[in-house]
Amino acid sequence: MQQIPTFLAGPVLMEPQTFRDERGFFLETFRSNVLAEQFGISDSFVQDNHSRSTRGVLRGMHFQFDPPAAKLVRCARGAITDVLVDMRPESESFGAWEAYELDDENMRLLYVPAGFAHGFCVLSEVADVIYKQTAYWAPGADKGFTPVDPGVGIEWPIAVEDMIVSDRDRFAPRLAEVETGLHIA
Numbered sequence: 001m002q003q004i005p006t007f008l009a010g011p012v013l014m015e016p017q018t019f020r021d022e023r024g025f026f027l028e029t030f031r032s033n034v035l036a037e038q039f040g041i042s043d044s045f046v047q048d049n050h051s052r053s054t055r056g057v058l059r060g061m062h063f064q065f066d067p068p069a070a071k072l073v074r075c076a077r078g079a080i081t082d083v084l085v086d087m088r089p090e091s092e093s094f095g096a097w098e099a100y101e102l103d104d105e106n107m108r109l110l111y112v113p114a115g116f117a118h119g120f121c122v123l124s125e126v127a128d129v130i131y132k133q134t135a136y137w138a139p140g141a142d143k144g145f146t147p148v149d150p151g152v153g154i155e156w157p158i159a160v161e162d163m164i165v166s167d168r169d170r171f172a173p174r175l176a177e178v179e180t181g182l183h184i185a
Contacts, residue, residue: 001034004108008098009091011084012039012111027107029074030132041111043070045132052077053122053129058156058163060119061172062144063087065182068114069135078127079103080120081157083147085175088115089182095175097154102129119147121156121163146172 004013018027028034035041053059060083063069073082085097102108103124112118120129145152148160152175156163 001038003039006098006100008084008086008093008096008116010086010088010113011098011116012041013100014039014109014111016107016109018107029107029109030072035072035111039111041072043134045072045134047133047136049131049133049137051129053127054164055122055125056158056162056164058119058121058147058158058165058169060144060169061085061117061147061149061152061154062119062142063115063117064135064138064141064143065114066141067135067138069133069137070114071112071118071131071133073102073110073112073118073120073129073131074108075102075104076128076130077104078122078124079105080122080124080127080129082110082120083118083154083156084110084112085117085152085154086115087117087182089179091115095152097152099155117145119169121158123157143178144169144172145175145178146170149174151176
């Protein structure tokens with residue numbers, strides 16, 4: 001597995017070795033000893049999630065600080081633009097974002113450390129996004145801010161008027177409104 005450089009400190013973008021032939025392909029999508037030895041990721045993952053979305057669906061920007069949740073994300077079917085925003089109050093890059101292309105061709109995995117908001121936009125007709133979490137989802141702890149916050153300025157690959165966004169995400173507060181009191185437990 002090889003690491004692909006990222007602008008933000010903390011996230012790890014990985015491209016696994018894929019073995020392809022006339023039958024299809026094979027790859028390892030999770031191996032804890034490789035994550036620990038090669039990338040320094042020794043988190044224990046406790047929950048797997050799977051979402052299916054159609055073209056133009058935007059999910060995010062979500063984060064969970066108490067209990068803190070890191071994620072290991074991959075797009076098993078289709079293509080997405082995956083976006084992270086640094087939510088660590090003490091970080092020099094607080095509020096900065098970075099986008100990554102994840103799809104069923106490059107098979108990349110993205111490690112999202114605790115302290116980052118996460119969201120994605122579907123580029124293909126359909127996309128299956130599968131991710132592991134280091135903490136159980138907790139309804140009261142699941143937070144977010146609007147993915148079209150002009151103060152953050154994420155450049156999504158689809159025009160705002162063409163996005164399919166849940167009411168929860170569309171009417172979420174801006175980052176500046178949730179910034180006060182951010183604390184990773």
